[in-house]
Amino acid sequence: xxxxxxxxxxxxxGNVVGQPLALTVLGQALQxxxxxxxxxxxxxxxxxxxxxxxxxxxxxxxxxxxxxxDHCRRARSGVxxxxxxxxxDGSSILIDQIRQLTLDAAMRPYEAARxxxxxxxxxxxxxxxxxxxxxxxxEPPSHARFVLxxxxxxxxxxxxxxxCQRVPFFRTPAKALAAHLGSRYGLRAEDAxxxxxxxxxxxxxxxxxxxxxxxxxDRVLVLSLAxxxxxxxxxxxxxxxxxxxxxxxxxxxAAVACVEDQKTCEMEWAADARxxxxxxxxxxxxxxxxxxxxxQAGIDHVISGSAGxxxxxxxxxxxxxxxxxxxxxxxxxxxxxxxxxxSSYLEVIAAAKRTKERFRYxxxxxxxxxxxLFSMKEALL
Amino acid sequence: xxxxxxxxxxVEALGIVGRAVSTRSSIQVLTGVLVExxxxxxxxxxxxxxxxVRAPLRGVVEATGAxxxxxxxxxxxxxxxxxxxxxxxxxxxxxxVDLSCGEALFSLRILPAEDFPRLPLFPxxxxxxxxxxxxxxxxxxVAASASRDETRPVLMGVLVQVAKNVVRMVATDSYRLSVxxxxxxxxxxxxxxxxxxxxxxxxxxxxxxxxxADSITxxxxxxxxxxxAGEVLIISRLIDxxxxxxxxxxxxxxxxxxxxxxxxxxxSLKRVSxxxxxxxxxxxxxxxxxxxxxxxxxxxxAARESMPxxxxxxxLEIGFNPDFLLAGAAGVExxxxxxxxxxxxxxxxxxGQADDFLYLIMPIRLGE
Numbered sequence: 001x002x003x004x005x006x007x008x009x010x011x012x013x014g015n016v017v018g019q020p021l022a023l024t025v026l027g028q029a030l031q032x033x034x035x036x037x038x039x040x041x042x043x044x045x046x047x048x049x050x051x052x053x054x055x056x057x058x059x060x061x062x063x064x065x066x067x068x069x070d071h072c073r074r075a076r077s078g079v080x081x082x083x084x085x086x087x088x089d090g091s092s093i094l095i096d097q098i099r100q101l102t103l104d105a106a107m108r109p110y111e112a113a114r115x116x117x118x119x120x121x122x123x124x125x126x127x128x129x130x131x132x133x134x135x136x137x138x139e140p141p142s143h144a145r146f147v148l149x150x151x152x153x154x155x156x157x158x159x160x161x162x163x164c165q166r167v168p169f170f171r172t173p174a175k176a177l178a179a180h181l182g183s184r185y186g187l188r189a190e191d192a193x194x195x196x197x198x199x200x201x202x203x204x205x206x207x208x209x210x211x212x213x214x215x216x217x218d219r220v221l222v223l224s225l226a227x228x229x230x231x232x233x234x235x236x237x238x239x240x241x242x243x244x245x246x247x248x249x250x251x252x253x254a255a256v257a258c259v260e261d262q263k264t265c266e267m268e269w270a271a272d273a274r275x276x277x278x279x280x281x282x283x284x285x286x287x288x289x290x291x292x293x294x295x296q297a298g299i300d301h302v303i304s305g306s307a308g309x310x311x312x313x314x315x316x317x318x319x320x321x322x323x324x325x326x327x328x329x330x331x332x333x334x335x336x337x338x339x340x341x342x343s344s345y346l347e348v349i350a351a352a353k354r355t356k357e358r359f360r361y362x363x364x365x366x367x368x369x370x371x372x373l374f375s376m377k378e379a380l381l
Numbered sequence: 382x383x384x385x386x387x388x389x390x391x392v393e394a395l396g397i398v399g400r401a402v403s404t405r406s407s408i409q410v411l412t413g414v415l416v417e418x419x420x421x422x423x424x425x426x427x428x429x430x431x432x433x434v435r436a437p438l439r440g441v442v443e444a445t446g447a448x449x450x451x452x453x454x455x456x457x458x459x460x461x462x463x464x465x466x467x468x469x470x471x472x473x474x475x476x477x478v479d480l481s482c483g484e485a486l487f488s489l490r491i492l493p494a495e496d497f498p499r500l501p502l503f504p505x506x507x508x509x510x511x512x513x514x515x516x517x518x519x520x521x522x523v524a525a526s527a528s529r530d531e532t533r534p535v536l537m538g539v540l541v542q543v544a545k546n547v548v549r550m551v552a553t554d555s556y557r558l559s560v561x562x563x564x565x566x567x568x569x570x571x572x573x574x575x576x577x578x579x580x581x582x583x584x585x586x587x588x589x590x591x592x593x594a595d596s597i598t599x600x601x602x603x604x605x606x607x608x609x610a611g612e613v614l615i616i617s618r619l620i621d622x623x624x625x626x627x628x629x630x631x632x633x634x635x636x637x638x639x640x641x642x643x644x645x646x647x648x649s650l651k652r653v654s655x656x657x658x659x660x661x662x663x664x665x666x667x668x669x670x671x672x673x674x675x676x677x678x679x680x681x682x683a684a685r686e687s688m689p690x691x692x693x694x695x696x697l698e699i700g701f702n703p704d705f706l707l708a709g710a711a712g713v714e715x716x717x718x719x720x721x722x723x724x725x726x727x728x729x730x731x732x733g734q735a736d737d738f739l740y741l742i743m744p745i746r747l748g749e
Contacts, residue, residue, distance in 0.1 A: 074496060079408050081430050081498040099531060106534030107578070107618040108604035110430055111501045141621040143604070266409065268490075275404065275412070275453065 012065040012072070013054045016047040017203055018176025022167045026051065030058040030065055035165045037137055037146040039122070041153040042169025045204035051169070052118050052147045056083050059145050060112040071112060082112040086119045089285050091292065093125040098132040105136060105144045114143050122148040123155040130157045137163045171201025185210045194327045200308075214254070218247055218298075222305035223329060227336065229306075229373065230380050237377060241370045248298040248365065255294040259287050299359055302369065306376070307352035313337040314345035347379035382446025383470040384418045388462045388482065390439040394425050395456045397436040397588055397613060402452040403429035410496040413449035416469065416478075418442040426500065427452060432581045433500055434588070435614040446471055448478050449492040455480075458487055500616060503607045508600030509569040511548060513610065516597055517589060519550050519563045520582045522712045522738060527579035528554035538576035538620040540627075543569050543599070551627045552579060557705045558741040559712060560627055575601050576624055581608075581617035588613055631741055635721035635730065637694020639667055643718035647710050649674050649686045654703030656684040662700035662745035667692050667722075676703070699725045700747040706731075709740035 013023050022040070029035065038055070040048045057075035058065030060082055066072060074080040084104060086097055101117060109115045125133060137146065137160060148164060150156060172180075178196040180203070181187045187195065187210065198219070199206035208215040225240050232240065263283040267276060312324045316337035324330060355372040395414065403411035408430075415426040416438075423438040448471045459467075462482040471478045471491070480487040520539075528536035533555075540551040549562045589597060589610035598609040601619075608615045650663065657663050657676035666673040672690045677683035699722060710718055715733035722729045725747065731740040 070495070070499070077496075079410065079496045081408070081411075081428070085407070103531045103534050103537075106620055106622060107431065108621050110428075110605070110618055111499055113604075143621065278404070 011067045012058055013051060015050040016054065017180040018172040019047060019051070019169050022051060022169050025165070025167045026055045026058070029165075030055070034059060034145060036140040036144060037148065037164040038167050039148045039150065039153060039156075039161060039164035040167045040169060041150050043171055043202070044151045045202040046169045046172050047203050048149045048151070048169050049120060051167075052120075052149050053078065055147060056080075056116040056118055056145075059114050059116050062113070075116075080112070081110045082115045084115070084117045086117060088121050088124040088289060090288055091124065093119070093122070093129050095126060095129040095132050098125070098129045098136075102132065102136050105141050108141075109143050114145050116145045116147060119146065119148045122150040122160075123152045125156070125160075127157075130160055134159055134163070172203045172206075174201065177201065177203060177206055181206060181210060197325050197327050200325055214250070218251075218301060219305060221247060222302055223309055223326065226306040226309035227332060229377060230336075232377070237373050238370070240373055241366060244302055244369055245366055247302075248295055251294040251298045252291050255290040256287065259283060259290050295365065296359075299365065299369070300356075303352050303356050303359075303372070307349045310345045310348040310352075310376075314342055314349075317342050317345070341380065344380050348376045351375040351379055382416070382418050382448060382478075383444040383468070384416075384423050384438075384440050384442055385466060385468050386423070386438055386440030388459065388464050388467055391459045391462075391467055392456075394436050394438040395452070395459055397591075398425045398427040398434045399452060399456055400584055400587075401427040401429055401432050401434040403427075408496070410449055410492045410494075411498075412452060413492040413497070414452040414455060415447065415449050415494065415497050417447045418445050420445065426497075428498060428500075430498075431578065431618055432584060433498075433614075433616040434584070435500065435616075436588075437612045444470075447494050449494045449497050450478055450489055451492070455489070500614075501602070501605050503600045503602060503605075503616075505598070505600060507602075508598050508607070508609075509543070509567050509573075510596040510598050511543070511565050511567045513589060513595055513597050515563045515565045516548060517586050519548055519561045520586045522714070523550040523552045523559045523561050524579045524582050524586075525552075525708055525712075526554060526557050526559040526740075527552040530554065535576060535620055535622040535624055537579060538624070539579050539582055540624040541573075541575050541577050541582075543567050543573045545569060551624070553625060553627070553630075553741075556702065556743050557709065558625075558627060558630060558739075559709075560631075560739045560741075561712075562737045564737075573601055575606055576620040576622065577606055578617055578620060581606075581615065585610070585615050588615060630728075631730065631739060632723060632727070635723055637667065637692065637697055637722050639672060639693075639720045639722075640691040641672060641688065641718050641720065643710055643713060643716060645688055646672075646718055647707060649688055650703060650707055650710070653684045653686050654707070656681055657703050660702050660704070662747060663703045663706065664698060664700050664747060666696075666698045667694070668696040694722070697722055697725065698747065699729065700745040701729070701742060702745060705742055709742055712738060712740055714738070 016023060040052055042048060053076050057072040060075045060080055061069055061071040071080065075083050078085060086093060086101055089097060105115065153161060174196040178192040181192040181195055182189060195206055195209055199209060221243065266279050308325055312326050312333050313336055315323050316333045317339045324333060351372060355368060358368055398414055402414065411429060417424050423440050423442060424435055425438050426433065426435040462485065465483050467482045469478055469480050477488050477490050480489060524539055527539055536554055542549040545567065546564055547562050548565050548567065551560045585608050592611035592613055594611040600607040605616055605618055653674045653676045654663050656678045658678060661678065663674055663676045670689055670692050671687050673685060673687045675685035709731040713731060713733045717734060719732050720729060725744060728741050728743050731742065732738060
């Protein structure tokens with residue numbers, strides 16, 4: 001693979017770790033001329049959004065992303081006038097948002113040579129929105145650049161995907177992740193390595209584990225519940241569901257507090273009643289989105305965390321200890337893992353997967369979680 | 382930064398830049414107005430990412446500096462101050478500006494000035510000047526025909542063409558089309574053409590009318606256009622795309638022509654159209670030298686009025702949107718209104734004696 005050319009680019013994409021293929025594609029686009037649309041796709045938490053904004057800075061900066069100029073600074077903090085972000089309004093990107101984008105794209109840039117549109121969670125476009133967007137994508141104004149970000153590209157219209165240059169992101173390799181944690185947060189090598197294995201290539205989860213006490217506590221909670229599950233009685237499983245719901249509640253409360261703080265600040269700036277009602281509305285939408293995202297992230301964490309525990313048990317039982325993810329729990333895993341239960345462990349993981357599928361629909365959180373715990377238990381009997 | 386100005390000057394300058402303050406942007410700093418105090422004087426700047434307005438603020442700079450202040454609240458404060466000297470001061474390192482006027486003192490938190498967009502740089506030497514009055518008159522007669530339909534952005538703009546002796550502006554919303562050519566002494570080297578958002582031109586018209594200057598400086602670049610009237614700058618992003626070719630749209634030959642007294646026609650039309658609510662058509666019947674304007678509403682009733690005209694051609698019955706027809710007649714601005722037609726389903730043309738202003742209007746199909 002061609003290494004990235006010049007030190008400039010590596011500084012520009014400094015927050016993106018262990019994605020050489022994606023950075024090669026984006027770096028070359030900045031140096032040799034860009035296509036009009038890019039689709040940054042790959043698993044959650046591996047730095048796609050950071051890369052999208054860094055790329056946007058590169059497109060807006062007269063020097064292709066020098067990292068020090070004012071264009072770069074404003075673009076990376078999302079306040080450049082020639083950078084527009086489109087994100088789901090509630091749970092989807094709506095046709096009105098796309099119409100606004102189309103109208104804006106018809107106008108030439110304000111101060112840079114281009115106008116960049118970063119479209120987050122692009123797969124949430126409603127079908128009418130996607131079709132409207134397709135029109136713009138088919139005949140883009142020469143100054144417009146679209147950067148789509150998606151962790152579920154298979155849910156995008158194929159006609160949209162085929163008009164974008166695809167930029168694949170992968171799970172952050174453990175080695176690169178560990179090195180990043182070491183250099184950025186000053187972790188000792190073995191701690192960084194252990195964390196990298198726990199996070200399983202999810203960069204943002206690894207970072208959250210590093211600097212957030214509550215994220216670490218959530219992990220301990222999920223693992224201890226998973227560990228307790230085989231011996232838990234009926235009432236205790238109900239209690240476990242309560243504990244998980246309480247954890248989701250804490251996450252939502254934290255997200256709400258964060259949004260409310262910003263709202264208070266912006267309300268003070270909004271001078272007249274019209275501006276206030278606009279801020280109010282914008283924050284309502286955002287609040288709903290953040291709540292939903294907090295619950296979703298919490299559920300994902302519970303499902304993959306508990307499935308991960310049983311995966312590790314299976315691995316230990318099969319005698320392949322070196323591939324354990326929760327390396328810091330090796331002693332407990334050795335204690336609990338029984339070779340005779342290997343097929344049961346696989347059943348448990350399958351139950352977790354089914355639950356994950358179920359959450360793509362509008363299901364009741366508590367019911368589905370309880371159901372998951374019981375079906376996991378059943379598999380272990 | 383420390384500046385001393387007066388209430389009246391502050392209100393005036395904020396009034397000029399106020400319309401460009403963003404109301405819907407996600408970038409917070411755009412809800413502010415940038416106050417810059419330099420050796421040369423004080424300027425206020427506001428932008429909503431589409432248009433930017435910069436205006437001077439009369440006053441004394443006691444210490445240079447810059448700050449972005451919340452535009453709406455500042456304008457409201459300014460309006461309610463007593464008519465006296467106003468001091469704006471930002472002490473070094475502080476994130477607030479103290480505004481004092483008499484005994485009143487406001488401490489306003491400021492927005493990060495470094496996030497405020499830079500106004501694009503314009504090669505002033507590549508610009509040209511046009512006479513203000515004729516330029517603005519052209520804007521006023523054409524811009525209203527521009528579309529407000531956001532799904533066709535090109536039509537939300539006005540096509541501005543400038544040649545050595547003439548400015549031509551074209552606007553259409555696909556139901557009507559206005560073209561105005563104004564002979565004007567423009568210091569322009571080659572022909573220039575741009576699609577300028579109608580909103581920018583109406584804003585220019587509003588601001589420039591109040592400025593004591595005889596000419597407007599225009600500097601078009603590839604992406605933006607700058608207008609300077611006196612010391613006020615208005616900058617707009619240009620619209621990208623292909624503007625409809627108005628020469629192809631305007632028919633060359635017509636079957637019939639009517640000449641009417643414009644004032645009288647407009648008066649009659651206004652009366653009759655009271656019974657043509659919500660874009661229901663008014664009916665024009667030409668026969669002999671009489672024009673009968675009529676309208677009917679299912680719920681309310683009917684109206685008709687006849688007036689004498691000079692008419693050449695076969696008897697004709699044709700329907701129009703009364704608002705669009707009225708706007709066209711108003712744009713002609715001459716004593717006689719010339720109306721030309723081909724057939725009830727082909728567009729009609731409104732004009733004066735000369736052909737410097739043309740207003741093409743699509744008819745509405747009439748029921749029985």
